[in-house]
């Protein structure tokens with residue numbers, strides 16, 4: 001017995017929709033069949049809260065009198081994009097001033113969301129229609145025109161586990177990796193993770209309404225490096241980094257509870273993004289998919305000290321037990337993304353739907369299929385790596 | 389047993405090879421966790437002594453005989469809990485097991501007893517929530 005989006009939305013409007021989080025439905029699946037779940041459950045909420053470097057915000061500052069064509073732009077001393085018309089910019093989460101590497105784009109975005117004042121300084125060459133050559137002023141999210149988050153690559157469908165086999169500590173975006181395999185860092189929310197619960201993106205596509213950093217957002221496109229042909233395990237789950245989402249939402253409505261600028265030692269600035277995706281249980285196949293449990297989700301162990309060399313495979317039940325085995329050695333595990341926060345998001349999204357405040361949208365275009373990720377070849381020039 | 393203490397050196401002994409003597413005479417494993425010594429000035433040293441209890445006591449008597457004050461150390465690492473997002477980066481680095489993200493709540497738990505003041509968490513927290521303070525226990 002299949003359901004339609006409209007039927008589910010009608011139930012949501014009447015406050016009758018049955019909504020569970022992905023962890024709750026995984027628990028239910030221990031005793032209920034996919035058929036029963038499909039009949040009883042309307043929506044399953046999934047979530048993640050982790051560092052997503054490929055994030056950023058579009059801002060429009062408004063025009064001064066006389067006007068300026070901003071060609072070099074700084075926000076709190078951090079250079080941001082000057083290549084968007086006269087008074088638009090894009091603040092990349094990893095933008096930073098090398099003189100002060102611990103504060104950057106991610107922090108500017110957090111400060112904007114928090115309502116703090118930001119120093120805007122910009123320079124232009126002066127044109128006939130925009131004669132001004134310099135401006136310095138204070139802005140807040142309320143003083144400027146649009147401010148929206150547009151993240152080109154979020155919510156990775158699975159991610160590798162990071163270890164370091166070398167003799168020295170490595171500082172990475174997966175955190176501090178201690179020498180000689182003394183820790184293993186993992187970042188995916190396992191059975192709660194969005195793209196794990198709808199691995200082929202049957203219900204997640206362009207226009208899917210989601211939770212983004214405390215407000216309603218949308219899936220805008222397939223994320224960059226969208227890899228839809230990765231090897232899958234017996235449960236249909238890709239065993240490493242695969243699909244991704246590009247998402248968009250109104251920064252002015254967001255909350256710093258679910259968006260944080262961060263700095264990784266010797267790596268740089270990034271942004272913690274909180275994202276929740278509702279999965280409509282349209283049929284038995286989807287009921288089966290959302291029933292996935294941590295032990296059924298596998299991922300590879302990658303040596304960040306040795307060119308991402310794959311050292312083996314593990315699963316999320318093992319990772320959460322606190323210890324895995326790598327090369328015959330027992331290795332302590334720890335997450336580097338927040339499961340506690342992801343659960344909070346899944347619960348909030350669940351409440352929004354139960355209260356009839358959040359309806360589901362069917363994708364206006366499905367995600368692409370048959371895609372893979374190309375490496376960047378060096379050609380036409382001598383390969384000068386500059387590695388020290 | 390291991391015990392952490394802060395040693396405060398008066399200026400006249402801060403150039404002496406005290407730790408060398410300690411290791412040689414008392415056969416104690418000494419882990420220097422933090423040192424602030426300038427020869428000719430008052431210096432402080434945070435050390436962890438790893439030995440039988442009576443040897444640790446002998447070591448303390450040795451320090452006292454040299455005019456070095458010994459103070460047990462209070463939990464010196466702290467973090468701003470209100471801003472913590474329970475990401476686990478600090479726990480991943482904390483090989484001493486003082487910081488842990490554990491079920492069922494998967495929130496950060498800090499056990500100061502286990503802290504060896506290695507300071508890895510200071511660098512590892514992407515929100516820079518940790519600070520360290522060396523304060524003697526009263």
Ligand code: SF4
Pocket residue numbers: 465478481482483484485486487502503504505506507508509510
């Ligand atoms: S100082 Fe070292 S041992 Fe203490 S809490 Fe931080 S990482 Fe753990």
Ligand code: SF4
Pocket residue numbers: 467471472473474475476477478479496512513514515516517
């Ligand atoms: S690294 Fe910082 S934010 Fe993350 S759990 Fe530790 S204290 Fe909290």
